[in-house]
Amino acid sequence: MSRKVIIDSDTASDDTLAILLASRFFDLVGVTVVAGNVKFENQVRNALFTLEYIGRADIPVYLGQDRPILNRWRTVEEVHGINGMGGWVFPDPNKRPEKESAVDAIIRMSKEYSGDLEILAVSPLTNLALAYLRDPSIVKRIRKVWIMGGAFTKGNTTPIAEFNFWVDPEATKIVLESGMDITIVPWETTEKYGTLDQNFWETVKGLGTKLSQFFVNANRTLLDFSLSQGNSGSVHPDSLTVYLAYDQSAILRKERRRVDIELCSESRGAMLVDWYKSGNENADLVLEADSRKFRDQVTSILSSF
């Protein structure tokens, strides 16, 4: 039986590759959209279009929270392009979002697939935190939560904070303290092991498949942005997280630690890790991953049609 998974996504650029990967690796039972990367209505449009384009219009899209619980945040069109898809002008999707809200869908599916459902949270944690506040018993029904978020020291949004944790620090704290089984793939890990370099881009441009064209169009601004930040290619935190959830043999080093988040002033959104044994560890932190396996898997999927 294949694993039942919901991907919680602020759908822009790398999120679309993450959705494609999740649709291949798992029984993807829903995409829930949450405020983050770009304008909410663009994220919804991107998610609907992606599923249609990859031939999976059967996967439902649920509208989640269109703002963080408390925070005022900013979107990052400079990273993903004006529409979150590298400025790619694509036709309006025919697919429509579901009437049921993301929070309701998460709670309902945690019952339907009790003990099996996994959440791939590659976005701010607002939807998941609110689902938990509404029904704390989801903790015992959700098998596992994979979180892309947090920076050790190299914040990508403030000097110390990573984007997903920074957008909704209160939601992050609620989820970290919920008792869910959590694995975190932090920013630095994704930057080091989830960067797809110029050689990869050349290969993918030469594939000439529908999926390779999709990848190039949706991620071209991400590539430019990542290069401008000194990376050797485009950084794919969400896709790497989905890949590691699927192939855990590609997690080469992880540590179980107490993880918390700073809610105050300049350091708001900073991930706090107790590097010593605390006795109240709440998350596995992924520190090293197999970047070759990741790249090869992405190449193979982009070759498929």
Ligand SMILES: O=c1[nH]cnc2c1ncn2[C@@H]1O[C@H](CO)[C@@H](O)[C@H]1O
């Ligand atoms: O500079 C960036 N590079 C890659 N992803 C980014 C960046 N800024 C925001 N995100 C978004 O936030 C998470 C990573 O921090 C990812 O989920 C991505 O969608």
